[in-house]
Amino acid sequence: MQTFRFAGARLPAEAEAARADVRAFLAKDREIGGWEPHRTTWTSFDAAFSARAGAAGFIATGFPEAYGGKGAPMLVRFAIAEEMLAAGAPCGAHWVAERQSGPQILRHGSARAKAEILPRIAAGDCFFGIGMSEPGSGSDLAAVRTRAVRDGDGWRINGAKIWTSNAHRAHYLIALVRTGDAGASRHAGLTQFVIDLSAPGVTTRPIHDLAGNHEFNEVFFDDFFVPDDMRVGGEGDGWSMVTAELAFERAGPDRYLSDIRLLVSLIDEIGAEPDRMEAAEIGRMTAHLAALRRMSASVSSMLDEGASPVTQAALVKDVGTGFERMVPETARRIRRTEPGPDAPGDYAQSLAETVLRAPSFTLRGGTQEILRGMIARGLGLR
Amino acid sequence: MMDAPDIAPDAEDLGAVVAEQAARLFERRVDRDTLAAADRGEWQAELWAAVEEAGLPLALLDEDAGGVGLPPVAAFGLIRLAARHAAPVPLGETMVAAALWGAPLEGPATLAPGTAPDGHGRLARLAFGRDAAQALVHAGGSRAALIPLAGRRLVHDRSLANEPRDALELSGLPADAIREVPGLGPDGFAPHGALIRAAQMSGAMDRALEMAVAYANEREQFGRPIAKFQAIQQMLAEAAGHVAAASAIVDMAAEAWGTEDFDFAAGLAKSRTGEAAGRVSAIVHQVHAAMGFTQEHGLHFLTRRLWSWREEFGAESWWEERIGRRICAAGGEALWPAIVDVTAAGARA
Numbered sequence A: 001m002q003t004f005r006f007a008g009a010r011l012p013a014e015a016e017a018a019r020a021d022v023r024a025f026l027a028k029d030r031e032i033g034g035w036e037p038h039r040t041t042w043t044s045f046d047a048a049f050s051a052r053a054g055a056a057g058f059i060a061t062g063f064p065e066a067y068g069g070k071g072a073p074m075l076v077r078f079a080i081a082e083e084m085l086a087a088g089a090p091c092g093a094h095w096v097a098e099r100q101s102g103p104q105i106l107r108h109g110s111a112r113a114k115a116e117i118l119p120r121i122a123a124g125d126c127f128f129g130i131g132m133s134e135p136g137s138g139s140d141l142a143a144v145r146t147r148a149v150r151d152g153d154g155w156r157i158n159g160a161k162i163w164t165s166n167a168h169r170a171h172y173l174i175a176l177v178r179t180g181d182a183g184a185s186r187h188a189g190l191t192q193f194v195i196d197l198s199a200p201g202v203t204t205r206p207i208h209d210l211a212g213n214h215e216f217n218e219v220f221f222d223d224f225f226v227p228d229d230m231r232v233g234g235e236g237d238g239w240s241m242v243t244a245e246l247a248f249e250r251a252g253p254d255r256y257l258s259d260i261r262l263l264v265s266l267i268d269e270i271g272a273e274p275d276r277m278e279a280a281e282i283g284r285m286t287a288h289l290a291a292l293r294r295m296s297a298s299v300s301s302m303l304d305e306g307a308s309p310v311t312q313a314a315l316v317k318d319v320g321t322g323f324e325r326m327v328p329e330t331a332r333r334i335r336r337t338e339p340g341p342d343a344p345g346d347y348a349q350s351l352a353e354t355v356l357r358a359p360s361f362t363l364r365g366g367t368q369e370i371l372r373g374m375i376a377r378g379l380g381l382r
Numbered sequence B: 001m002m003d004a005p006d007i008a009p010d011a012e013d014l015g016a017v018v019a020e021q022a023a024r025l026f027e028r029r030v031d032r033d034t035l036a037a038a039d040r041g042e043w044q045a046e047l048w049a050a051v052e053e054a055g056l057p058l059a060l061l062d063e064d065a066g067g068v069g070l071p072p073v074a075a076f077g078l079i080r081l082a083a084r085h086a087a088p089v090p091l092g093e094t095m096v097a098a099a100l101w102g103a104p105l106e107g108p109a110t111l112a113p114g115t116a117p118d119g120h121g122r123l124a125r126l127a128f129g130r131d132a133a134q135a136l137v138h139a140g141g142s143r144a145a146l147i148p149l150a151g152r153r154l155v156h157d158r159s160l161a162n163e164p165r166d167a168l169e170l171s172g173l174p175a176d177a178i179r180e181v182p183g184l185g186p187d188g189f190a191p192h193g194a195l196i197r198a199a200q201m202s203g204a205m206d207r208a209l210e211m212a213v214a215y216a217n218e219r220e221q222f223g224r225p226i227a228k229f230q231a232i233q234q235m236l237a238e239a240a241g242h243v244a245a246a247s248a249i250v251d252m253a254a255e256a257w258g259t260e261d262f263d264f265a266a267g268l269a270k271s272r273t274g275e276a277a278g279r280v281s282a283i284v285h286q287v288h289a290a291m292g293f294t295q296e297h298g299l300h301f302l303t304r305r306l307w308s309w310r311e312e313f314g315a316e317s318w319w320e321e322r323i324g325r326r327i328c329a330a331g332g333e334a335l336w337p338a339i340v341d342v343t344a345a346g347a348r349a
């Protein structure tokens, strides 16, 4: 068996400098933007916030300067991202573009895609969705059936995606579609394309979540034309690219800080003199948080060094989202506050938000069971 | 007294060399017979002699004080390594006592939990008390005393793993036995002991998980290895998450050694690791089923230690309560900066 180590991450001085800058920016921006940290998370969509963050230079710092970035090491982005999450900033508009779509285009996109799209991502006014899931293809991602066939200097796409967060307000999707036979491995014949959501042939239909929010969607492709220079990566390379992308997606601070603001408001709700049970539960969650930050920072620095810590990334997400599920349940045990969207007080509102969102923590980005399957493979059990 | 091994130029390389040596040592010297004998209360003098000979108790002591001066992460890594083998000797206690006292010690040594103000009082549960040559005792405030144990009457007691945990009665100390120890506070050695136990738990869990994975691949039911059942895979994956979190937070606290965040970091490590020990021991026993419940099978050498170590130098809830009071007193907005600081304490040092 392989033992999975999480060596300490040394954040470079630039990252710590960026942390101080972004803290100052967020403190001011909260007044300007009027966002309420106890009600927002990294999925809260606020285009105006993203534009301000982009203008202030806090988005896509890792892009080369030619594309609007600063060529900064990945750990600078890590520090900025965790500060935004911890402050409860509404990052949802630019989050996916910055976290995964932009880096994919930077690495595998055409010259045109890079020139047209990346500077706008860095400016905080170009937003992306993820077009992976389909009605018949959830955990079994290789089962996607949306198909692209060659047509002149491009491709025609037919099919449908589902659960596509922000498709109704993003500019683009990166969609994983079938361009060839699945082969024995089932992983062949998949290709990724940048989909311009304003072009003809693509429509979205809202799906409301259990709290009544409209965040995800169905997306339909009807002879949608995509030029070949909006292909990301080689024909048939989709599977390996998606797998690599998920390692980035899984180990970031967004996998354990989704409900940090609930914890913050819980501490304030308790006040400076906790009883024994309150103190012990807060202490326990603090210890979980500390371990997770080490793990997440460690995986980020491994990725920065070019390693591909697939199992460690899955471990961060499994342990991190498990923690996220634990926070509201623990809060309920120590405070007798009935949560409600309109209840008085930050804490009751934050608890309401979190209880209603919690089921998604262990689903989105790969379910807990799928992650544990990957970890089991890493352990040598399958 | 022992000689420090030759010092290589790079401390991290040296750490790797010492770790490799230590791994071989424990591999060779700790087997079922050693553990069974220790279980009967027999002191493992040869094992301890080999540990001393390899210079392991000097790992954390500064070079200019006559130690090896390994980076604390590497030094606590040796404690973790010893615990992978359930090595029944007070390596962690001796190593930490020497580093705190600032000099190589006549070993083995132990760290007394609790406080004996000005050298008066009863100190309970000294690990390997009856086998140790001396005990480092918290004498109140930032003062400690080094007390020879030869000839002293100890009241014998033991842990769930049948390791000695003896009590010592003190009625005053000669003034010259007492010293100021930098960084020592009102909790005495609780933080230091907590990190020793956390490192040990991390090592023992690592090994127990390894055993469970191997067993799952070997044991067949319904015509296939039980490793092929998703229920088994999911349990072991959950255990791997706890093992990973434990190892990450032990490294964090070890990096904080000698910084002002150390007590906080050690408490966090003890809390997270103790919780992990409960889940991991439950899972590895579930996977081993009846076989793992026997005396014959070696799993209990690890799990009984996990169950005793998680209680010592402050069980989870003891630390959690103090950490929680500190966090609540500082207010919600101070939580995140505190996390950033404590998880990077070593990087700043």
Ligand SMILES: Cc1cc2nc3c(=O)[nH]c(=O)nc-3n(C[C@H](O)[C@H](O)[C@H](O)COP(=O)(O)OP(=O)(O)OC[C@H]3O[C@@H](n4cnc5c(N)ncnc54)[C@H](O)[C@@H]3O)c2cc1C
Pocket (backbone or CB within 6 Å): A129, A130, A131, A132, A133, A134, A137, A138, A139, A140, A162, A163, A164, A165, A166, A216, A360, A363, A364, A365, A366, A367, A368, A369, A370, A373, B230
């Ligand atoms: C809030 C939210 C936002 C989302 N946003 C997006 C998005 O923007 N873009 C996108 O593409 N997708 C998105 N998703 C979809 C998400 O990726 C899928 O929900 C997820 O991959 C699971 O697929 P499924 O819901 O079809 O469940 P299924 O795959 O049908 O799974 C149902 C249950 O069976 C279990 N299961 C399935 N296979 C196995 C197996 N092999 N072993 C053990 N158990 C198994 C699962 O763990 C789960 O418990 C989002 C989901 C949510 C909840």
